[in-house]
Amino acid sequence: MSESTTSALTMRDVYKRFGRTEALNGCSFDVQRGSITALVGANGAGKSTLMSIAVGLLEADSGEVTVLGRRPDRRGICPGLAYVAQHKPLYRGFSVADMLLFGEKTNPTWDGEYATRLVSDAQIPLSARVKTLSPGHRARVALAVALGRRPDVLLLDEPLAELDPVARRSVVRTLMEDAAERGTTIVLSSHVLSEVAEIADRLLILGAGRVRLSGALDDLLDDHYLLSGSGDPRSIVGTGSIVESYQRSHLVRGPRPAGVDGWRAEPPNLDDIVLAYLTTTDEEAA
Ligand SMILES: Nc1ncnc2c1ncn2[C@@H]1O[C@H](COP(=O)(O)OP(=O)(O)OP(=O)(O)O)[C@@H](O)[C@H]1O
Known part of the structure; x- marks a missing residue:
């Protein structure tokens, strides 16, 4: 399969600046x-x-972006793509029923039964006004509107941040079912890995506008180890590279060494890996 058929979203060398940032x-x-x-x-x-x-809400200054084989542009969201922004944009004056009707009128692939079920699972009355909803309920309605589009690719910016633990579990289940039943490609952002690790099979760590690490969760766990001991770890890691050191503990990417006196090499958990890559400021280590 060519890259364009296996990849739902590709970015190549993308730069975006806001003033000096x-x-x-x-x-x-x-x-x-x-x-x-x-x-x-x-x-x-x-x-x-x-x-x-x-x-397509923002334009890159340079670089290439491809979503489902097309370049995003300002003419509107690409067919097959749905997005829920961090502030969960909905029409404040609309009722929930109006929001679902809006979804129906603006999406040829709209699945009203599914969207209505997601809203009713969250025990949100269809008659409620968007402006009166709690942030958590707004997030559930925004997700229902996005999933009602029956997208091939779903981008969710901090989808779980506003949710209580029960709602969080319900949304996690909905997303996993959608992915399993329809093969939906999902990208969900968070600054807390534990929020999304349950759902995800791949990880993309961004730091200072660059990809610091990417890969399948299982491969990333296999590729790293925690080395602890006293002395210079560089003599132990061989061809591996030290991602981050904290006191006598080092996260290393590379093959785990056989037993060396005075040193312990142990499997890391995902939090160890994410924290190390978020902490270190070295150039891309992916
Ligand atoms: N419209 C804008 N005008 C000026 N600066 C912006 C704008 N949007 C983003 N930035 C800046 O670009 C950088 C990246 O912001 P962005 O919101 O993409 O980060 P983020 O990873 O989503 O952060 P968070 O986890 O806090 O939501 C930040 O320094 C931010 O202040």
Whole structure:
């Protein structure tokens, strides 16, 4: 299969600047079709900018962006793509029923039964006005409107941030079912990995507008180890590279060494990996 058929979203060397701020600074990655990718980065890492460019709300200064084989532009969101922005944009004066009707009128692929079920699962009355909804309920309605489009690719900017634990579990289940049943490609951003690790099978860590690390979660766990001991770790890691050191503990990418006196090499968890890559400021290590 060619790259364009396996990749739902591609960015190549994308730059975006706001005044003096480099929001994206040579960002390159592929999102494979059917994958669920956790887009993780600190505040201001460029996650929302990346999504806004992918849906055509913002234009990159340079670089190439392809979504479902097309270049996004300002003429409107590309068919097959749905996006829920961080502030969960909905028409404040509309009722929930009006929002679903709006979804129906503006989307040829609209699945009203599904969208209505998602709203009623969240126990949100169709008659409620958007402006009276809690942030968590607004997030659920925004997600229902996005999923009602029956998208091939769904971009969600901090979808779980406003939700209570029960709502969070319900949304996680909905997204996983949608992905399993329809093969929907999902990219969800967060600055807390534990929020999205349950759903995702791939990880993309953004730092200072660049991809710091990307890959399948299982491969990333296999590729790294935690080394602890006293002395210079560089003599132990061989061809591996030290991603980050904290006191006598080092996160290393590379083959795990056989037992060396005075040193312990252990498997890391995902939080160890994410924190190390978010902490270190070295150039792209992906
Ligand atoms: N419209 C804008 N005007 C000026 N600066 C902006 C604008 N949008 C984003 N930025 C800046 O670009 C950088 C990246 O912002 P972005 O919102 O993409 O980060 P983020 O990773 O989504 O952050 P957060 O996790 O806090 O939501 C930040 O320094 C931000 O202040």
